[in-house]
Each structure stands twice: as structure tokens, then as C-alpha cells.
Amino acid sequence: MKLLIVEDEPELLHSLEEFASKEDFMYDSAAGYQSAMERISLYDYDCIILDINLPDGNGFDLLKILHHEGKTDGVIILSARHSLDDKLKGLELGADDYLTKPFYFSELNARIKAIIRRKQFKTSNVVRFANLVIDPDQYLAGIDDLKKPISLTKKEYAILAHLVSNHKRVITKVALAEYIWGDYVDEAQSFDFLFSQIRNLKRKLKKAGAQVEIHNIYGVGYQIKSI
Template sequence: MKVLALEDNKELAGSIHDFLSMAGYICELAENVAQAKNKLLSFAYDCILLDIMLPDGSGLDLLKFIKAEKIQSGVLIISAKEALDDKIKGLESGADDYLTKPFHLSELHARLRAIYRRKHSNGNNSNIISFNEISLNTDTIQAFINNQLLDITRKEFELLMYFVVNKNRVLSKQAIAAHLWGDYTDNLANLDFVYQHVKNLRKKISLLNGADYIDTVYGLGYRFTAAETEA
């Protein structure tokens, strides 16, 4: 999962970053609304941790921006404010959940996982993401093609999940690299490793007779293109 944490308290932001990184997430930080907007327009995030009180504005204003730009990330408000009005405004503006400071990082982690599951699951098991013959278990980090276990690395699992939850969207090599490895890849001149990961994933899916939904969009990147199988 890739998370953007918008928090101006550097100590708290650092703690969140370190905790989520140790949990296997990619966590990026922004300390004000302007930085957050730039990141949201450049990269895709699964979840956004959003403080309300910020140096250059309100997190509630950023929620309006997220809605206007049709950004599909889950949003968890984290704020020292305990007023009921703030919670209601945040939820009515599009937030998925609200966590009041101070909080335990383990609770933050649980809330993020719950938001992610609600956003991307379809079916009765909230840890299962399915598309046609593809099934992804986000708890066990396992992928199945036609009910057969797919032999892939964790990065390949994350890449496949990124494609599935963003189907029919063109994803640039830079966006894929940043999603899987963080935005330190911004200054890399060569992103051929993305091509290699996509190639390996295609090959492994093909070995289990899975369909090749990944289209190359020349000059732009890749698109996971397919129609849902009718029941």
C-alpha cells in the first residue's frame, strides 16, 4: 500500500513514516497543503492521512480538492481536534474515517487496512480483491490465476494489485516506479526495471493460462484493460 501522510508535526510525521515503512508500506510525507496537492497531482496513493490544522490552510479544503480532482484515494483524518463538528464536516466532505490525536500507531495501521479493504474489495471476504480469473489476497500476499497459486515476488504482487485496482487507467512508468519503490525514483534517467517487472508478471500469468490484460501504451506507460466477466 502507498500512503501519503499530510502532517506538519515533524516528530509525529517521522514516527508514522518509520512505523508504516517497517510494516511494508511506502509512506511519503507532506507538511502543508501545497506540497500535498503537488504530490496528489503527480502520483497515485492508496490512502491519505490528513491533518486538519495545517500551516497554509485546512485539511478540509484539501478534501474538496481531492473530490474536485476525482482522486480515488482513501482518506483518514488525523487531528487533535475532538469537536464533533469537525468530524462531521470531514466525513461529509469525503473522508473515510477519523482518528483523534493522540493515537496508537497500531490503531492507525488497523484503520488504514480497513479503509483499503472497503475501497478495493468486492465480494464477501474483505481481504480478497478479484477480477475475472485473478484473485488477490491482501492478508497473505498471495495471487491466484484460475484458482492456481501464482509464483510471484512481493513487488510483482503489488504491481498486479496496482494494475487491478486501477484498471482502464494509463499508468506511466514513473507512476509505477514511484508506487512500488517510492518517489526517490524521480531523478532516475532509466526506468527499464519497470519494463522487466511487467514482462516477468505477464510471463508468470501466461504460464497459468491467464489472460494478458496489460497493454503497452507507447510513449506513456501501461494500461490494465478488460471488461468484467458477466455473471
């Protein structure tokens, strides 16, 4: 799962990045309004950790942009403000949750996972697609209630979860690469790195007896279907 961390306080930003790495979240970081706006316009995120007070803008304005562009990214506001008016304003503008500083990272982690379940998997702790089961809390995938776990790398799991949560539509190569690798995609000369991950993932799903297939939609991207 992928986060965008928007925080201008260097020490807290670093702590949030360490937290994301420890919890095996992929993430991008932005220390200000402009850099956050650029990432929001370019990429989709499962959850945005959003500070209200930014040196070059306001977190509330970023919420307005998300709404205007029809984005469905989950949003947790982090703020030192304890004002009820600020909390209500954030929620009215589309934020999913509001956490005041200081906070416990364990609580932040629980709230992120709750939002991801609501956004992607419709509140269920696990998602089932054919005989494939995905547990977003434990980053596990397997067959038949996880009785037969599939050994996946971090990126293979992220690709599989993203395809399953969007199984009704085709995900373009560019969109999938940007979701998994973010800004690093701009430096890539080809999509060989993505093709390699997809190839390995297909092999592992087949070996595990998953009743799903990742279809290559020629010239466009990928879609996962039950078989």
C-alpha cells in the same frame, strides 16, 4: 499500496513513516500544506493520512481540493481535536474516516486496509480476476484461492494490484511509474526500471498459470486482461 502521510509534528511523522515501512506500504510524506498539495496534484494515492492542523494551511482545504479535482484517494483524518463538529465537517468534505490522537497503530492499519478494500476491491477481503486472486491484507497473489501462491517482490505486487484494480482502463507508463516510485521518477533517465518489473511480472504470471495477460498498449502504457 501507496500512502501519503501529511503530518507536521516531526516525531509523529517519523513514527508514521516507520509504521508504513513495517507494514510494507509504499509512502510519500509531507510536513505541510503546500508540499501535500503538490503531491496530491501530481500523484494518486490509495489512502491519505491527513492531519488537520498544518503550519501553512488547513487539512480541510486539502479535502476540498481533492473533491474539486475529482480525486478518489481514500482519506483518514488524524487530529488532536475531539470536536464532533470537526469530525462531521471532515466526513462531509469527503474524508473516509476520522481518528483522534493519540491512537493505536494497529487500529490505523485496520482502517487503512478497510478503506483500500472499499476503494479498490468493493469491500471484499480478496479480489478475483479470472483465476488470479489478490489478498490486499496479506499482500499476497496466487492462483485459485491462493492455493498456488505467486512469489512477487513488493513492487511487482504493487504493480499487479494496481493494474487489476484498474483493469477496465489503460494505465500510462508515467502514471504507473509515479504510483510505484513517486518523486524518484523525476530523477529517472528512462523507464527501464519499469520495463524490467513488468517483464518479470509477466514471466511469473505465465509460469504460475494465471489466466491473465499484461498487454503493452504501444506508446501509451499497460492494461491487464483475462485470457
